[in-house]
Amino acid sequence: MHRIWNRIDFAFGSAWQNFWRNAAVSIASVLIVWMVLLSLGSLLMVLNSLQHILTLEKGRASAISIFLADNTPLSSAMDFKLQLMRDSRVSAVSYVTKEQALVRFQEMPTLSPDLIAALGSNPLPASLDVTVKDIRSLADIDKMVRTSPLVDKSPATNYSPDVIDKIIVLARVAGIAGVVLIVGLAALSLFIIMLTIRTAIYMRRKEIEVMKLVGATDWFVRWPFIVEGLMVGVLGAVVAVIIVGLGYRPAEQYLQPRLVFIPLFYDPEFLKVVLAGMLAFGLLLGTVGSYLGVRRFLRQ
Amino acid sequence: MAAVAVAPERPQISLQQVGKTYPNGTVALRDVSLAVPKQDFVFLVGPSGAGKSTLVRLLIREEKASEGSIQVDGQELNRLRRRHLPYLRRKIGMVFQDFKLLPNLSVFENVGFALRVTEGALRHLKPKVEEVLSIVGLEGKENKYPDELSGGEQQRVAIARALVHDPKIFLADEPTGNLDPATSWEIIQLLLQINARGTTVLMATHNREIVDVMRRRVVAIDGGQIVRDEDAGGYHAPNLEPH
DSSP states (O other): OHHHHHHHHHHHHHHHHHHHHTHHHHHHHHHHHHHHHHHHHHHHHHHHHHHHHHHHHHHHHTEEEEEBOTTOOHHHHHHHHHHHHHSTTEEEEEEEOHHHHHHHHHHOTTOOHHHHHTTOSOOOOOEEEEEESSGGGHHHHHHHHHTSTTBOSTTSBOOOTHHHHHHHHHHHHHHHHHHHHHHHHHHHHHHHHHHHHHHHHHHTHHHHHHHHHHTOOHHHHHHHHHHHHHHHHHHHHHHHHHHHHHHHHHHHHHHGGGSTTSOOOOOHHHHHHHHHHHHHHHHHHHHHHHHHHHHHHHHO | OOOOOOOOOOOSEEEEEEEEEOTTSOEEEEEEEEEEOTTOEEEEEOOTTSSHHHHHHHHTTSSOOSEEEEEETTEEGGGOOGGGHHHHHTTEEEEETTOOOOTTSOHHHHHHHHHHHTTOOGGGHHHHHHHHHHHTTOTTOTTOOGGGSOHHHHHHHHHHHHHTTOOSEEEEESTTTTSOHHHHHHHHHHHHHHHHTTOEEEEEEOOHHHHHHHOOEEEEEETTEEEEEETTOOSSOGGGOOO
């Protein structure tokens, strides 16, 4: 017990001394770890938002709203609905009145009350919301319904085949760019941590020489430097976790009114996972960086 | 009455046909064989670059021999695994010409440092440090820092640090190299005292006066080879003694 306590006390005491003796380099490495983890956390949150949008759009994609001209009698609309329901490619059809369309529009979280008030009379058309069995038949149905005289011409439907493809491409590009950025920054932070540990080793080289001379084990010599790397990783991670943890909700609230048609998501469960992941990655960076830094020296 | 055969005691330090060649091709030692029994006191003499320090470094396995075999306290050093090396070093006390004290630690902390980093029982740290400081005559200087001490006192601290593990072997590489003659004699008296307590002492030195007066075993090295191994010898071979 005494032995373990001695080892912990010595490792933490020396690491703390190293950190402050070497303050400029230590703080630089904390900053770089912080930058890496902040980028990682932000990227994961953005990718998560894109994933949500993608799921939503995919769900929407199997449905199409056919907008009806304002003068369409209800009986014609019902006939049209029955005609569509008889189509083997269609799984469900529902009629949405102009009033229901306005309520839906008002419920969109991204719209400000001013915008809704500015609409005056209800400009939204009634529609038939058609859900298809196979997403690939959407294009044909879209083409078919456009020929009906009941259908509004501006626009006839909300069919937009490009949206999903664009989101997929955006998510892929964001993912690849993010991974490249994070791998680059992670490599840089490993290098900086190694440099910090090397500087600490250089400053304590006489002490290390004496330790080895009097019979300290390699691990006893290593621990203070590993702990120092760990401190750098954890400090960088904690600052990044605080910023992402506290800043994500306000950032989402700030951005949402400015990005009206992009639904941003606040997912507290995923945020927790991301924060835990950032902390773990900070620990990993610190430990691996310091281990690499100390390994070569002790081999000599 | 039949004579009882007594097996000769294994030497504490044994070198057999040891050679050391550095990667750049410099031959530091060649065909060195030496046996040092327990409790012996040996002066290792020779000109600068003769190979004395290399020999000392081989004994603490700071360097590995290129050929031959070295045994220290029964352990074959060439076969010793790296992870066992610290335990070998705890059996050997070592002092140097430049003392190798840590300037930011007090006398007490410098000596205690050796116990802390080798994970000795901390409850014994204070009494043990006090005991070795009293052996080297530094009672009352526990709280001084190295730069507040004379050269002789600093070497005493280094000796105290080397003694804190009760080593079986004491290696001194030019311990009086930076000291004036009077202080050098005090350090030698201390080494004799350590030897009298049962510790084997091997001292590499240039100090001709001390070697000549002490008349102990002298091993002379020149050009990486042992050129003389003499009990109760002097610094120079008898036929080379200046008249």
